Amino acid sequence: MFIELDLQSEVPIYKQLADQLIEGIASGKLSSGQPLPSVRTLAADLGINLHTVNKAYQALKQEGFLEIHRKQGVIVQPGALPTADAAFRERLGRDLRPLVAEAVARGMKENELQTLITALYGQVRNPSSQGGAST
Amino acid sequence: MFIELDLQSEVPIYKQLADQLIEGIASGKLSSGQPLPSVRTLAADLGINLHTVNKAYQALKQEGFLEIHRKQGVIVQPGALPTADAAFRERLGRDLRPLVAEAVARGMKENELQTLITALYGQVRNPSSQGGAST
DNA sequence: TATCTGTTATACTTTATATATAACAAGTAG
DNA sequence: CTACTTGTTATATATAAAGTATAACAGATA
Numbered sequence: 001m002f003i004e005l006d007l008q009s010e011v012p013i014y015k016q017l018a019d020q021l022i023e024g025i026a027s028g029k030l031s032s033g034q035p036l037p038s039v040r041t042l043a044a045d046l047g048i049n050l051h052t053v054n055k056a057y058q059a060l061k062q063e064g065f066l067e068i069h070r071k072q073g074v075i076v077q078p079g080a081l082p083t084a085d086a087a088f089r090e091r092l093g094r095d096l097r098p099l100v101a102e103a104v105a106r107g108m109k110e111n112e113l114q115t116l117i118t119a120l121y122g123q124v125r126n127p128s129s130q131g132g133a134s135t
Numbered sequence: 136m137f138i139e140l141d142l143q144s145e146v147p148i149y150k151q152l153a154d155q156l157i158e159g160i161a162s163g164k165l166s167s168g169q170p171l172p173s174v175r176t177l178a179a180d181l182g183i184n185l186h187t188v189n190k191a192y193q194a195l196k197q198e199g200f201l202e203i204h205r206k207q208g209v210i211v212q213p214g215a216l217p218t219a220d221a222a223f224r225e226r227l228g229r230d231l232r233p234l235v236a237e238a239v240a241r242g243m244k245e246n247e248l249q250t251l252i253t254a255l256y257g258q259v260r261n262p263s264s265q266g267g268a269s270t
Numbered sequence: 271t272a273t274c275t276g277t278t279a280t281a282c283t284t285t286a287t288a289t290a291t292a293a294c295a296a297g298t299a300g
Numbered sequence: 301c302t303a304c305t306t307g308t309t310a311t312a313t314a315t316a317a318a319g320t321a322t323a324a325c326a327g328a329t330a
Contacts, residue, residue, distance in 0.1 A: 012287060019233040026239035038306065049289045054307080065240065071297040071306050084241040093251065095234055098154040099227060100255040104161035105200065106219040110256050114249055116228065120235040121245050147318060173275065184320045189276080206275050206328040 001037065002029060005046055013048055017056040025065055025076060027127050033078035036066070136172065137164060140181055148183055152191040160200055160211060162262050168213035171201070 003020050005013055024030035036042070039057065043050040057074055060066040064082035068074050082088070103113055138155050140148055159165035171177070174192060178185040192209055195201040199217035203209050217223070238248055 014287080019236065022233070022240050023236040026236045039308095040306090051290090052288060055287090057307090068307065069297090070295090073306060082241055084238060084243040084247070088237075088241060089251070092234060092238060093255065096231075096251070097255055097259070098157070099230055100252065101154065101158040101161045101259045102223075103219060103227060104256065104259050105157050106217055106223060108219040110253065112219070113252055113256065116224070116231070117235065117248055117252055118245065120228065120232055121239065121248065124232070124236045124239050149318080174277095175275090186321090187319060190318090192276090203276065204328090205326090208275060 001042065001045065003042075003046060005048070014052050014055040014059070017046075017053065018059050021056065021060060022065060023124055023127075025081070026124050028125075029127070030076050032076055032081075034076045035072065036074040036076065038073050136177065136180065138177075138181060140183070149187050149190040149194070152181075152188065153194050156191065156195055157200060158259055158262075160216070161259050163260075164262070165211050167211055167216075169211045170207065171209040171211070173208050 002024065003017060005016055007013065009016065021030065021036075030036075036057075037045065039050045039053045043053045046053070057066060057068065061068050061074075065077055066074055067077055084092075100113065137159065138152060140151050142148065144151065156165065156171075165171075171192075172180065174185045174188045178188045181188070192201060192203065196203050196209075200212055201209055202212055219227075235248065
């Protein structure tokens with residue numbers, strides 16, 4: 001897998017994992033219906049506990065990004081992905097707010113923020129344009 | 136004060152407090168050099184422990200948003216506020232990334248995100264335009 | 271000399287995070 | 301049917317973060 005964990009980070013492991021899986025879906029590296037490693041396999045692969053993997057899987061299942069079946073294991077949502085509904089936008093706003101506030105307090109202009117968002121949006125959609133040419 | 140805490144929130148109290156103080160600075164509700172309540176006063180006011188208030192104050196002092204003197208207590212940075220330097224932008228990018236990623240995964244268009252950022256930017260700078268007319 | 275300030279120290283509780291084992295139930299492949 | 305792998309559940313433990321409760325200290329001030 002393409003997962004890279006920083007065990008020294010203040011960000012919980014299960015959240016790092018969930019974040020990178022979502023980013024995989026956003027970028028297309030993980031396609032609809034694609035099977036993911038079993039909790040035991042991925043745990044061994046990453047050198048962490050299977051419960052930590054399971055916690056990330058469960059969170060993404062709860063959000064609708066994953067489906068979990070008995071023997072087939074875990075697969076990326078084969079149907080319609082979760083949408084940016086009102087509930088999500090509310091949560092997104094709550095999460096973004098303190099970040100925007102500090103940026104404002106530090107004198108960042110609105111267009112600087114927009115530029116950063118644009119850059120991140122691009123990085124997430126096309127991870128290949130990370131350090132190489134934009135081919 | 137204008138602080139409102141949600142004790143049931145999953146967001147730590149000290150972070151809610153720090154966030155709202157920063158937002159106060161960003162909006163101008165807290166002006167340069169303005170004194171803040173003592174840790175004991177604010178703690179009693181909010182119904183929380185003085186150490187929780189102190190933790191928020193210390194974090195903002197560490198960032199450069201507050202100055203703390205012996206008897207005068209805590210005041211909003213009277214000199215130059217912290218800037219949006221490289222270190223901050225790096226941290227901001229790291230914090231924004233998973234939020235942008237999920238928005239992308241949920242099919243949000245880039246301009247929808249930009250619109251949300253614009254709205255938050257406005258709310259933070261002018262909290263009065265919250266539920267009333269844009270006068 | 272009191273009083274108020276931030277600060278430090280100690281102790282305790284609760285919750286979140288992460289790991290370690292073990293076992294169970296449901297599919298699937300032999 | 302048997303064996304294996306799957307997610308799932310349960311129990312236990314360890315560590316850290318968050319929050320509270322008290323107490324005491326040192327500096328500045330009225």
